[in-house]
Amino acid sequence: MAGDASLPGPRPGRRVTSADVARASGVSRATVSYVLNNVANKSVSESTRQLVLATAQRLGHIPYAPARSLRLGRSDIVLALVRDLTYGYIHDRVLEVLDVALARRGFVLLIHRYSEQVRPLSELWPMVAPALVVSMGGLSVPEMSSIQDSRAKLVGVQGLFPHERAGEMQVEYLHSRGHRRIGYAFPANPSVELIAAERLAGARRACARLGIPEPVLQEVDLNDGDTVFAALDAWAAAPEAITGVCAHNDDIALMLSSGLTARGLRAGTDLAVIGVDNIPLARIGITTVEINADAFADQIVQSVLDTLDDRVAEPKQRELLRLIVRDSA
Amino acid sequence: MAGDASLPGPRPGRRVTSADVARASGVSRATVSYVLNNVANKSVSESTRQLVLATAQRLGHIPYAPARSLRLGRSDIVLALVRDLTYGYIHDRVLEVLDVALARRGFVLLIHRYSEQVRPLSELWPMVAPALVVSMGGLSVPEMSSIQDSRAKLVGVQGLFPHERAGEMQVEYLHSRGHRRIGYAFPANPSVELIAAERLAGARRACARLGIPEPVLQEVDLNDGDTVFAALDAWAAAPEAITGVCAHNDDIALMLSSGLTARGLRAGTDLAVIGVDNIPLARIGITTVEINADAFADQIVQSVLDTLDDRVAEPKQRELLRLIVRDSA
DNA sequence: TTGTACGCGTTATCAG
DNA sequence: CTGATAACGCGTACAA
Numbered sequence: 001m002a003g004d005a006s007l008p009g010p011r012p013g014r015r016v017t018s019a020d021v022a023r024a025s026g027v028s029r030a031t032v033s034y035v036l037n038n039v040a041n042k043s044v045s046e047s048t049r050q051l052v053l054a055t056a057q058r059l060g061h062i063p064y065a066p067a068r069s070l071r072l073g074r075s076d077i078v079l080a081l082v083r084d085l086t087y088g089y090i091h092d093r094v095l096e097v098l099d100v101a102l103a104r105r106g107f108v109l110l111i112h113r114y115s116e117q118v119r120p121l122s123e124l125w126p127m128v129a130p131a132l133v134v135s136m137g138g139l140s141v142p143e144m145s146s147i148q149d150s151r152a153k154l155v156g157v158q159g160l161f162p163h164e165r166a167g168e169m170q171v172e173y174l175h176s177r178g179h180r181r182i183g184y185a186f187p188a189n190p191s192v193e194l195i196a197a198e199r200l201a202g203a204r205r206a207c208a209r210l211g212i213p214e215p216v217l218q219e220v221d222l223n224d225g226d227t228v229f230a231a232l233d234a235w236a237a238a239p240e241a242i243t244g245v246c247a248h249n250d251d252i253a254l255m256l257s258s259g260l261t262a263r264g265l266r267a268g269t270d271l272a273v274i275g276v277d278n279i280p281l282a283r284i285g286i287t288t289v290e291i292n293a294d295a296f297a298d299q300i301v302q303s304v305l306d307t308l309d310d311r312v313a314e315p316k317q318r319e320l321l322r323l324i325v326r327d328s329a
Numbered sequence: 330m331a332g333d334a335s336l337p338g339p340r341p342g343r344r345v346t347s348a349d350v351a352r353a354s355g356v357s358r359a360t361v362s363y364v365l366n367n368v369a370n371k372s373v374s375e376s377t378r379q380l381v382l383a384t385a386q387r388l389g390h391i392p393y394a395p396a397r398s399l400r401l402g403r404s405d406i407v408l409a410l411v412r413d414l415t416y417g418y419i420h421d422r423v424l425e426v427l428d429v430a431l432a433r434r435g436f437v438l439l440i441h442r443y444s445e446q447v448r449p450l451s452e453l454w455p456m457v458a459p460a461l462v463v464s465m466g467g468l469s470v471p472e473m474s475s476i477q478d479s480r481a482k483l484v485g486v487q488g489l490f491p492h493e494r495a496g497e498m499q500v501e502y503l504h505s506r507g508h509r510r511i512g513y514a515f516p517a518n519p520s521v522e523l524i525a526a527e528r529l530a531g532a533r534r535a536c537a538r539l540g541i542p543e544p545v546l547q548e549v550d551l552n553d554g555d556t557v558f559a560a561l562d563a564w565a566a567a568p569e570a571i572t573g574v575c576a577h578n579d580d581i582a583l584m585l586s587s588g589l590t591a592r593g594l595r596a597g598t599d600l601a602v603i604g605v606d607n608i609p610l611a612r613i614g615i616t617t618v619e620i621n622a623d624a625f626a627d628q629i630v631q632s633v634l635d636t637l638d639d640r641v642a643e644p645k646q647r648e649l650l651r652l653i654v655r656d657s658a
Numbered sequence: 659t660t661g662t663a664c665g666c667g668t669t670a671t672c673a674g
Numbered sequence: 675c676t677g678a679t680a681a682c683g684c685g686t687a688c689a690a
């Protein structure tokens with residue numbers, strides 16, 4: 001029994017290190033590392049290999065990420081910066097596809113709900129040391145330079161997506177259906193402001209090109225039903241009544257549709273409403289500009305992998321948008 | 330020029346370490362560490378303090394997370410395991426509140442979209458070394474033991490939430506409005522199966538207690554509008570027609586409502602529909618069992634902080650559910 | 659204020 | 675071919 005106690009057994013309350021595995025296996029730490037990492041060019045006899053594997057398993061050894069990263073000079077973390085998780089459907093799909101692609105390359109995708117008020121980016125790097133940062137929204141100049149300082153690579157999603165075109169397509173469709181006075185439902189949520197501005201700009205451009213008046217802007221807050229009714233009233237009270245509305249996205253289009261229903265009216269017959277996204281909930285009755293989530297995701301994945309490999313990204317634009325006509329417009 | 334070259338200047342292409350700052354400041358690495366960490370009980374003269382701070386700033390030094398974690402034996406990462414980001418509103422709110430609370434404690438919340446098929450949990454620990462894991466869905470037994478092996482603390486969200494009660498409240502409300510034949514719209518998405526089963530169980534229990542037949546189950550797939558119409562048909566064709574339906578959540582309730590509208594019917598008059606969540610989109614017209622997201626978030630935060638401090642959690646149950654009556658039921 | 663040992667995994671170099 | 679020794683990455687904190 002005294003013999004047992006003097007043996008360098010498992011240290012209580014401490015992490016199981018590769019050194020523990022080495023001791024218990026009667027081999028060196030180097031050998032353990034070679035075995036655990038399947039290092040090529042290093043021949044280890046099958047017997048020791050099995051012994052090390054079994055011992056590691058038995059002791060429950062898990063290589064400690066910080067030590068690995070310190071030695072390797074890089075972490076396997078890709079950090080996605082997101083302002084808001086409720087972007088919903090498209091975002092979720094993109095992040096899923098991205099994580100699968102990264103997994104094949106030995107990286108892991110972690111998502112951070114980023115807000116400058118909670119914690120400046122500069123405080124993020126001493127806590128996480130990502131190999132690459134994917135920014136899912138816009139970034140300010142100081143934010144971008146902070147990422148540069150952190151030595152993480154950076155991929156921005158903004159710019160990859162033709163938001164203006166989406167706004168244009170909405171107006172073009174409404175125009176083709178005879179609508180000449182168009183409303184625009186702009187989101188109140190500040191976290192989508194940049195995107196929203198682009199879509200609106202596209203709608204405005206299309207109106208100008210088609211020779212119809214600028215869209216009549218109304219702000220709609222997803223968290224406040226009153227704003228929906230206020231918008232409907234404003235459009236109805238316009239000098240020349242609005243007959244068709246572009247909604248920033250399907251969520252807002254759905255709210256407008258619900259608002260109409262609540263008033264005994266109906267989207268499509270009393271007021272044309274068109275959204276953007278083609279979210280599942282919209283698939284009953286909402287006319288929309290569909291975003292091809294998979295194609296969009298592929299572009300981002302391509303961009304991320306290129307950046308990880310220090311390749312220059314070849315911008316292979318694919319068609320991401322498609323009109324889907326349903327009852328609401 | 331030769332003199333310049335022999336100076337230990339900034340090493341090209343390499344990280345700026347605290348040693349670089351120490352050299353450039355003409356002080357020891359220890360001093361740099363003390364200054365940068367504002368260590369109490371360590372008197373550093375104001376002049377060197379300012380010098381070090383300025384030098385660090387000038388060189389763009391950022392403490393390297395892996396080295397910190399290795400030395401301290403802990404990382405500042407709290408990892409939230411999520412099956413699916415489209416849980417939406419409630420989840421987003423919870424994760425926001427949690428991150429704010431963790432920020433105050435010097436931790437950062439990172440979210441991982443977890444799927445066993447993409448990457449087993451055991452491969453996650455060598456990449457991330459979280460101080461604590463928050464599981465936002467259910468975990469299997471091997472998954473839980475994998476977390477144990479990783480030496481991360483674990484907080485499960487399941488169990489904190491009275492899902493059965495939500496199902497009960499739905500049935501109780503429909504019953505109070507005179508409905509005796511009740512349908513149940515069950516989500517097809519497997520990632521919410523555990524939660525959904527609990528809500529359904531509650532609905533069943535309430536039916537039994539009230540002496541009405543079991544709810545007639547129909548599966549509804551958010552991504553497939555046909556399932557909505559199939560469900561509506563099935564309920565209408567039941568031996569005794571269904572007059573009220575409990576939806577697993579507001580998204581499904583909204584789909585049912587849209588389906589009714591598409592058929593020229595209306596939720597509330599032709600078929601009563603009640604959801605769960607009170608998501609923003611539901612706030613026009615959908616009767617629902619509201620989840621108090623902030624109170625729910627507070628519970629989780631409390632649980633997380635208790636676990637981080639190795640305190641035993643005191644289960645301070647608050648009322649999380651509230652009936653909200655609108656047009657749809 | 660400083661010197662230095664430490665945390666842990668990786669890998670170049672060396673010995674049998 | 676099989677394996678061991680030792681240096682390294684970087685920040686922290688104890689002893690001096």
